[in-house]
Amino acid sequence: MSEARAGLSGTARHVTVSAPGKVNLSLRVGPPGADGYHPVATVYLAVSLRETVTAIARTDGRVTVGPCPRQVSLVDAHDVPWDERNLAHRAAVHLRTALGLDEATHGVHLDVAKQVPVAGGMGGGSADAAAALLACSVLWETGHTRSELAELAAPLGADVPFAVLGGAAVGLGTGAELTPVAARTPVHLVLVPADAGLSTPVVFGTLDELRRDGHVPEGPAHPEVNQEVVRALTAADPLALATAMDNDLQTPAVALFPDLGDVLDLGLDEGALRGMVSGSGPTLLFVVPDEHSALSLATAVEERTGVRALPVHGPVAGAHVL
Numbered sequence: 001m002s003e004a005r006a007g008l009s010g011t012a013r014h015v016t017v018s019a020p021g022k023v024n025l026s027l028r029v030g031p032p033g034a035d036g037y038h039p040v041a042t043v044y045l046a047v048s049l050r051e052t053v054t055a056i057a058r059t060d061g062r063v064t065v066g067p068c069p070r071q072v073s074l075v076d077a078h079d080v081p082w083d084e085r086n087l088a089h090r091a092a093v094h095l096r097t098a099l100g101l102d103e104a105t106h107g108v109h110l111d112v113a114k115q116v117p118v119a120g121g122m123g124g125g126s127a128d129a130a131a132a133l134l135a136c137s138v139l140w141e142t143g144h145t146r147s148e149l150a151e152l153a154a155p156l157g158a159d160v161p162f163a164v165l166g167g168a169a170v171g172l173g174t175g176a177e178l179t180p181v182a183a184r185t186p187v188h189l190v191l192v193p194a195d196a197g198l199s200t201p202v203v204f205g206t207l208d209e210l211r212r213d214g215h216v217p218e219g220p221a222h223p224e225v226n227q228e229v230v231r232a233l234t235a236a237d238p239l240a241l242a243t244a245m246d247n248d249l250q251t252p253a254v255a256l257f258p259d260l261g262d263v264l265d266l267g268l269d270e271g272a273l274r275g276m277v278s279g280s281g282p283t284l285l286f287v288v289p290d291e292h293s294a295l296s297l298a299t300a301v302e303e304r305t306g307v308r309a310l311p312v313h314g315p316v317a318g319a320h321v322l
């Protein structure tokens, strides 16, 4: 048993929450501000690859976090910090502090079962933070609605409010100012994770360098929302969606991880409507017309690369109690 779990009784009160990973169907990035953050205009889609966090009451006032001992994980959770740097841990401490809750009586252990690739540009850590926020809020009976929790989530990371709300949404500012988009039917995608991660700040920094050196055009100070992607989502038109998608972080992600170019070509070769880097990468997303095409593309990619490809769909629900 891990040190963090020692002393937890099997009968302790607990709450389990599921929260989704995401892809960005459009990600337009402006130049960085004084705080280092870049203004974005993005279109998020929550997808059917989810994280699960169980909040277990602790009687000693501590906040602890660890990988779920019962989980057979799809992902390698070794790169995840299982201490106070973990986003789920930070979410619990943030909630306790923001609400002025008594530390002595608001301890918690967080069991995290990961399915979303780590450092893959799919917001897995953000989903853990969103799930921990809701799980602790229910455990500690704070009475917050999901939209109140989404507002509380913003200081934890640009993607965290979206993981609370889920669905599909336009994100402005750092990505945390959300407007829901009503997607008519499911979008079917195949995700191809890479065998290593990419650091989000390094990918943003590489974009800045490529722009400074004139290899990539400058972005506008206030990027505009890709309305064609929004229209394609509301019109349930996968071909229009595939055509309109864009991601300013694709060029820096491929510069840092050149093998991505080959896998993008391979996906197109096997019938995808379009392939693109998900967020800051290196996970790739391929748009396909329907569920059947998703299964056959995933099989073909696996056969040719030996990499596990994941058929998913979206939009799916945000953080909710199981």
Ligand SMILES: C[C@@](CO)(OP(=O)(O)O)[C@H](O)COP(=O)(O)OP(=O)(O)OC[C@H]1O[C@@H](n2ccc(N)nc2=O)[C@H](O)[C@@H]1O
Residues within 6 Å of the ligand: 024, 027, 032, 036, 037, 038, 039, 040, 042, 120, 121, 122, 123, 124, 126, 156, 157, 158, 159, 160, 173, 174, 175, 200, 201, 204, 278, 279, 280, 281
């Ligand atoms: C790029 C995106 C696209 O949705 O996500 P990923 O693809 O990495 O999951 C997001 O903008 C990331 O969201 P998230 O991972 O929550 O970012 P944060 O923790 O807030 O920030 C991590 C770092 O990324 C950079 N950052 C993030 C958001 C933003 N609008 N501008 C930035 O420059 C900053 O260097 C920041 O210190």
Ligand SMILES: Nc1ncnc2c1ncn2[C@@H]1O[C@H](COP(=O)(O)OP(=O)(O)O)[C@@H](O)[C@H]1O
Residues within 6 Å of the ligand: 079, 080, 081, 085, 086, 087, 088, 112, 117, 118, 119, 120, 121, 122, 123, 124, 125, 126, 128, 129, 197, 198, 200, 280, 281
């Ligand atoms: N619960 C968590 N799950 C995954 N990574 C985490 C978590 N908490 C902190 N991290 C750190 O955040 C980094 C990026 O996390 P992640 O959300 O998986 O990727 P991305 O920002 O590309 O979507 C990881 O490399 C890891 O160091």
